[in-house]
Amino acid sequence: MKKVLGMLVLAAVASTTCAAGMALAQDGKKINLRVADSFPTGHFIPKYSTLPWMEQVTKRTNGQVTFEYFPAQQLGKAPDLLNLTQSGVADIGYVGMSYVSDKMPLSAVAQLPGSFTTACQGTMAYWKLAKGETMNKNEFGANKVKPLFAIVLEPYQIYTANKEVRTTDDVKGLKLRSTGGAMDIFTRKIGAIPVRMAAPEVRESLSRGTLDGLIFPNESVLSYDLQSFVKFGTKGGNFGSFVASYVVGDAVWKKLPKNIQTIMLEEGEKATAHICKEIDTNIEKAQQQLAAAGVKYHTMTPAERKPFEDVSDEVAKEWADGLDKRGKPGSQVLKGFRAALAEYSKN
Template structure:
């Protein structure tokens, strides 16, 4: 949405930096809120040239970008910056995801962010893992879907803009989102409870361009875009991480109850997350994709960043 918490620290930050550093040689027309197409179609729009640059969420196109979903696996990290900086070396030129996934597609990532760990929000009371059983919970698909099933809830795949109406109609009981997204989609009031301190997965947001279009840019502009991209990702994740505590206060003011599960439940959730990560890698390996290699590289990058 137009008021999404990533607009200023990520998107506009990058556009302003590129325009300034390119000395006015590059200008942008910005079309938020799915004006050019649905979220699930953004990769196709970028590759076809309908959009020069588009926001691609790998979870929405997991058939084409299964490896990029590694940063969306549950239980991997505690902050947006931890996930963002760990994913970066895998997706920049020379990285395993860049080589094995983006190059064959003809896609060039310019800047990206991994959102803070997703929490579960619900219209119904949450007090333990058991209270999740049977709830119909929105997810963006992928490993978050597997995690929801392991919690004995029912995953319903849908994009962020669809959540408010589905929640208000009772089509879903809740879902999984970062705290900032719960606010951006105006869900307090519809949702009454939200977890804290968990990692039920995340979402990777990649702003990229078709490789053919990228190569038509001058070497200088390419360099400016990529350097501004790394700066934008770092700026945005720092802003987002700093805002999580304030997000919870706003959620409380909106009438939501913040729930911390008992230690035994948190241990159970962590064990389920480990299983989801292993199953994800194994499933990709069996498809001839380097799932285990990518998971190992991402895990090592997380450890190196601590």
């Protein structure tokens, strides 16, 4: 009860502060916005996108816009940050799409296994959809938020504590961390047991042995300091991904001056393009660091990947059909995403 009351008070204070700030903004005075996410200090997502984005917005507005940054779940748990942004506790919040799959199910299109081979292919294809009418109507607009920038991570690999993974037979019965949604479907279809949890909770679960491994991006293994708990990793697998988006609440956005909106969106475009390049560039470096820490890698052969790829095709169809039956444009979004991937894969 105390926690709920505290959040309500904080929301009221944030709302009042924001309203006052927006009124002052019309006179060219200071605007201070609260930005919240769940990433630990030093994590590559805020390092390569959030922090530079805030810095550039402040610079380009000549200091009119400043930010208070609350990392590491200081304002709330990762699954709650969408709600906290909608309610005004945060003005801008990180949304991990898997954590809100009940509210934003279409975004999982960029998390389907086997979809793309680089972070930039996935990121730019998803970003094109995110700015379109269909996603605005069904995802962002429907949840009263506007996307500022987004990141789709590189294809996830399988990291395990005690068993090397080469084939689908090797994962049968393993308890693997999943982001939910399509990754849950994929994990079950390859014979493993999906354990849905937010990334900040993974370390404790691995240390206690309640997880046998995880489907995870390479650099995040380092960011969350998991290298001492995993002994094996795959290379060349394509086991899904994760969409991270930073959004601003509609109430805040509508009160911002047009010139500031333009600057935020322009810098969001730059942040989106920049971070995916950093991710792709750092994959090999992250794997080298993990190998030095004792992780043994297996590079999967085409024959070993084939059964996983067959399952990936089944998952995509099942995901789209399931949304269609719920009255959501699953097949339409899947088609659009694949078309965007084809476009960006040529670049």
